[in-house]
Amino acid sequence: xxxxxxxxxxxxxxxxxxxxxxxxxxxxxxxxxxxxxxxxxxxxxxxxxxxxxxxxxxxxxxxxxxxxxxxxxxxxxxxxxxxxxxxxxxxxxxxxxxxxxxxxxxxxxxxxxxxxxxxxxxxxxxxxxxxxxxxxxxxxxxxxxxxxxxxxxxxxxxxxxxxxxxxxxxxxxxxxxxxxxxxxxxxxxxxxxxxxxxxxxxxxxxxxxxxxxxxxxxxxxxxxxxxxxxxxxxxxxxxxxxxxxxxxxxxxxxxxxxxxxxxxxxxxxxxxxxxxxxxxxxxxxxxxxxxxxxxxxxxxxxxxxxxxxxxxxxxxxxxxxxxxxxxxxxxxxxxxxxxxxxxxxxxxxxxxxxxxxxxxxxxxxxxxxxxxxxxxxxxxxxxxxxxxxxxxxxxxxxxxxxxxxxxxxxxxxxxxxxxxxxxxxxxxxxxxxxxxxxxxxxxxxxxxxxxxxxxxxxxxxxxxxxxxxxxxxxxxxxxxxxxxxxxxxxxxxxxxxxxxxxxxxxxxxxxxxxxxxxxxxxxxxxxxxxxxxxxxxxxxxxxxxxxxxxxxxxxxxxxxxxxxxxxxxxxxxxxxxxxxxxxxxxxxxxxxxxxxxxxxxxxx
Numbered sequence: 001x002x003x004x005x006x007x008x009x010x011x012x013x014x015x016x017x018x019x020x021x022x023x024x025x026x027x028x029x030x031x032x033x034x035x036x037x038x039x040x041x042x043x044x045x046x047x048x049x050x051x052x053x054x055x056x057x058x059x060x061x062x063x064x065x066x067x068x069x070x071x072x073x074x075x076x077x078x079x080x081x082x083x084x085x086x087x088x089x090x091x092x093x094x095x096x097x098x099x100x101x102x103x104x105x106x107x108x109x110x111x112x113x114x115x116x117x118x119x120x121x122x123x124x125x126x127x128x129x130x131x132x133x134x135x136x137x138x139x140x141x142x143x144x145x146x147x148x149x150x151x152x153x154x155x156x157x158x159x160x161x162x163x164x165x166x167x168x169x170x171x172x173x174x175x176x177x178x179x180x181x182x183x184x185x186x187x188x189x190x191x192x193x194x195x196x197x198x199x200x201x202x203x204x205x206x207x208x209x210x211x212x213x214x215x216x217x218x219x220x221x222x223x224x225x226x227x228x229x230x231x232x233x234x235x236x237x238x239x240x241x242x243x244x245x246x247x248x249x250x251x252x253x254x255x256x257x258x259x260x261x262x263x264x265x266x267x268x269x270x271x272x273x274x275x276x277x278x279x280x281x282x283x284x285x286x287x288x289x290x291x292x293x294x295x296x297x298x299x300x301x302x303x304x305x306x307x308x309x310x311x312x313x314x315x316x317x318x319x320x321x322x323x324x325x326x327x328x329x330x331x332x333x334x335x336x337x338x339x340x341x342x343x344x345x346x347x348x349x350x351x352x353x354x355x356x357x358x359x360x361x362x363x364x365x366x367x368x369x370x371x372x373x374x375x376x377x378x379x380x381x382x383x384x385x386x387x388x389x390x391x392x393x394x395x396x397x398x399x400x401x402x403x404x405x406x407x408x409x410x411x412x413x414x415x416x417x418x419x420x421x422x423x424x425x426x427x428x429x430x431x432x433x434x435x436x437x438x439x440x441x442x443x444x445x446x447x448x449x450x451x452x453x454x455x456x457x458x459x460x461x462x463x464x465x466x467x468x469x470x471x472x473x474x475x476x477x478x479x480x481x482x483x484x485x486x487x488x489x490x491x492x493x494x495x496x497x498x499x500x501x502x503x504x505x506x507x508x509x510x511x512x513x514x515x516x517x518x519x520x521x522x523x524x525x526x527x528x529x530x531x532x533x534x535x536x537x538x539x540x541x542x543x544x545x546x547x548x549x550x551x552x553x554x555x556x557x558x559x560x561x562x563x564x565x566x567x568x569x570x571x572x573x574x575x576x577x578x579x580x581x582x583x584x585x586x587x588x589x590x591x592x593x594x595x596x597x598x599x600x601x602x603x604x
Contacts, residue, residue, distance in 0.1 A: 007431065007434045007435070007438070008125050008434065010438055011125075011129055011434055011437055011438050011441070012104070012128075012129070012132075014438055014441035014442065014445070015129070015132050015133065015136065015441060016097065016100070016101075017441070017445055018136060018441050018444050018445050018448070019096070019097065019100060019136050019139075020093060020097060021444075021445050021448045021449050021463065022136070022139075022140045022143060022448060023089075023092060023093045023096055023097075023143050024089060024093060024463060024464065024465070025089075025143065025454075025461040025462060025463055025464070026460075026461055026462045026463075026464060026465070026466040026467065026468065027085050027088075027089065027145070027465075027466070027467045027468070028144075028459075028460045028461050028468065029144040029145070029146075030467055030468055030471065030496065031468075031471050031492065031493045031495070031496045031550060031579065032144075032492065032493075032495055032496070032511060033144075033146060033495050033511065034076070034088070034144075034145055034146075034495070034499075035495045035496040035497075035498055035499030035500065036056075036494070036495035036496075036498045036499060036510060036511070036512070037069075037072065037073045037076050037077075037146075037147070037495075038073070038076055038077055038080055038499050039056075039498045039499045039502060040067065040070070040073045040077075041073035041074045041075070041076050041077025041078070042077050043055070044070055044073060044074055044077075045074055045077055045078075050067055050070045050289045051065065051067065052064060052065065052066075052289075052290075053065055054512075054515045054516065056494075056498045056502050056506060056507050056510060057506060057507050057508070057509065057510065057515070057516070058486060058506040058507070058508070058542075059508055059509065059516075059520065059524070059542070060515075060516050060517060060520055061506075063515060063516060063517060063520075065512070065514070065515045066290050066293060066294055066297050066301075066514075067289070068194075068195075068197070068198045068200075068288070068294060068297050068298075068301075069147035069195075069196060069197050069198065070195060070289065071192070071195040071196050072147035072150055072196045072197060073147070075091075075150075076088060076091075076145070076147075079091050085465065085467050086465045088145045089145065089465055091145070091149070092143070092144075092145045092149050095149045095150060095152060095153040096139075096143075096149060096152055096153075098153050098156070099152040099153045099155070099156035099378060100132075100135075100156070100378075100381070102153075102156040102157060102159070102160040103135075103156050103159060103160070103378060103381045103382050104128070104132070104381075105160065106159060106160055106163045106164070106382040106385070107127070107128045107131070107381075107382055107385040107386075108128065124389065124392055125430075125434070126388070126392070126433075127384070127385045127386075127388035127389045127392060128385050129437065130384070130388060131380065131381050131382070131384035131385045131388065132381060133437075134330060134333070134334045134337070134377075134380070134384065135334075135377040135378070135380060135381040136377075137326065137327065137330040138327055138330050138331045138334060138373055138374070138376060138377040138380075139373070139374050139377035139378070140327060141327035141328075141370065141373045141374065142371060142373065142374050147196060147197040148197050148199060148371075148374070150192075150193070150196040150197055151193065151196065151197040151199035151200070151202075152374060152378060154189050154192065154193045154196070154203070155199065155202060155206075155375070155378055155379075156378060157185075157189055158186060158189065158202075158203055158206045158207075159206070159358075159378070159379070159382055160182075161182045161183060161185070161186060162206060162207070162210045162354070163382055164182065165182070165183060165210070166210065166213065166214075166354060183273070183274070183277050184277070186203070186207065186277055186280075186281050187277065187280035187281050187283075187284045188284075189203070190203045190204075190280075190281045190284035190285060191284045191287050194284060194285050194286075194287060194288045194294070194295070195287075195288055195289075198297060198298050198301065199298075199375070200285060200298070201285070201298040201299070202361075202375070203281050203284075203285075204278065204281050204282045204285065205358075205361065206358060207274070207277055207278040207281050208278055209353075209354050209357040209358050209361075210274065210354050211271070211274045211275060211278055212353060212354075212357065213353040213354035213357070214270065214271060214274060215271060216350060216353050217350065217351065217353070218271065301514050326457065327373060328370075328373075331366055331373055331376060331377075334376070334380055334384070335363055335366075335376075337384065338359060338363075338380065338383070338384060338387065341384070341387035341388060341390070341391055342356065342387065344390075344391055344394075345387060345390040345391060345394070348390055352386065352387070352390075355383045355386055355387070358379050358383065359379060359380065359383045361379075362375050362376040362378075362379040362380060363376060448463060449463045450463070451463060468579070470577050470578050470579035470580065471493065471496050471500075471550075471579050471580055472500070473577060474548065474575060474577060474579065474580040474582060475496075475497070475500040475501065477574075477575045477582060478501070478505075478546075478548065478582065481574075481593050483545070483546050483582075483584060483590075483593065484545055484546075484589075485505045485506070485545055485546070486506075486508070486542055486543050486544055486545060487501075487505050487506075487507065487508060487544070487545070487546055487547070487548055488508045488528075488539065488542075488544045488546075488547045488548070488549075489507055489508050489509065489547070489548045489549060489550075490509070490529075490549050490550055490553050490558055490561075491509055491510070491511050491513075491525070491553075491555075492511060492550045492552070492553055493511075493548070493549075493550040493579075493580065494507050494509055494510025494511045494512075495510055495511050495512075497510070497548065498510055508525075508542070508544075509525055524538060526557050528561075529557040529558060529560060529561035530556075530557045530560055530561075532564055532568075535561070535564070535565075536570075544585070545584065545585050545587075545590070546582060546583065546584045546585065546590075547565065547571065547581075547582065547583040547584075548580060548582055549561070549562065549565075549580065549581050549582075549583075550579060550580050551576075551579075551580065551581045552579065562581070565583060566581075566583075569586065570585065570586050571583045571584070571585060571586060572584055572585075572586050572590070572593075572594035572598075572599075573599040574593050574594050574596075574597040574598075574599070575597060576599060
């Protein structure tokens, strides 16, 4: 028995270790969001105010901007100031592992709890392990240091509290109108969430889904409070003598009108408390610098997007554009598994309203946008555990494996005359499967940490805490040669340039599509790159003196711009490396620069 327990623990430790290994990787997103977050955190900390307009751009400086993750930026700024990029990576690892640990406890702790019907819910090793493994391979789609890491932890806390509330209640808890005190921490968590990341709207949705579940199952709770479920506090056995006067049950166990009249207030008290919690959580969304506008930001922000970004694309679009992707494949596989489990356990649909609602939301969100896959990964972990446990408890063939047992027994010349033999063989096979999955996890840990995995999927990531320095070299070139603005830059590297060049240089654009008008992207930014005539006209209008461009830009307009600008005699390339190219205007004041640094480009 001890050996089996140790094997289970070893597998769970390996699962967490694999997740940690996936999280500890190079800061390959250095040219994207993190620089902007650090600079905004610095501005907020120093000025003690949150910018309400597009602070960093000279093209649309007065365009209103709602910062829905200002508190995350302050935390990032403080962490970076004390511990550098290594500290930021470890901060990410801490919050993500904390989120998964809470979700793990949801499943693990249920083995000691009872459902509202008083029947012990048997939690096995395999539902947890299968759900955990699927979740990891979906979650690794987004493992950068972003404000959403705080959302992951708070989302897990909400799930931990609500799942705990749903499955914790003994009959005495229901009889006395008891609910978990942890519910009162949800509004407090929402106060932080609304200032940390835009996923805060999920908080009220989770509580509402839980309320719907409890309201629908209220009748079941009353009807299933039988005499056999009523326990005297401090005792392991029912005491009819003590129980009868309280709840009005007759000798035959039939419900009387008195019992119903006593139970209904208890159930209603619980629902009223949940409604109050939902109200407080909803009101907490208003506790942000922009009030109602900030609370509604998740539903209005996409209206300002005049520029398409990869993380906001649907999975169907990305499949056509990029082809096969492991995380999206596992996501679709997991969704198929979940759908199959719901069909198999359709008789329990009413008891699983909460699970079905949040699972449906996460599936929709995942298919809608690539960036939402971690939401599904987190939500599906406990939900799949519940559904798989339902299937295992119904006596699935995988759990009982009668045919396998008989086959093995026949080969050994034995007959199964008692249950102990069946149990021994089942335990033997289960041990083999556990050893197999442990070996797979060990292999994956070494493959990822050794860099083989990232090479196989052609990713720029590498295990460890390294930070690419190519963009820093380009910025140093601008500063060392005292190149003057205004500057034209592309969307992708705007966040990095904010961090390194503001306030000495304001940007043409940065990677916050919501901080610019739709008209800006459609009539200025894109046309300048697509048309030589528009480039000449608008670059003169804005007085552009140099171009700082991330040449890994894969957009059609970005590629067209690069092909044209390097052959334009009005512009001279003075710097190029693996990440960026810098060109200055061919005018007398820039001659000392382009005469010293000269690049020639030939057509292929």
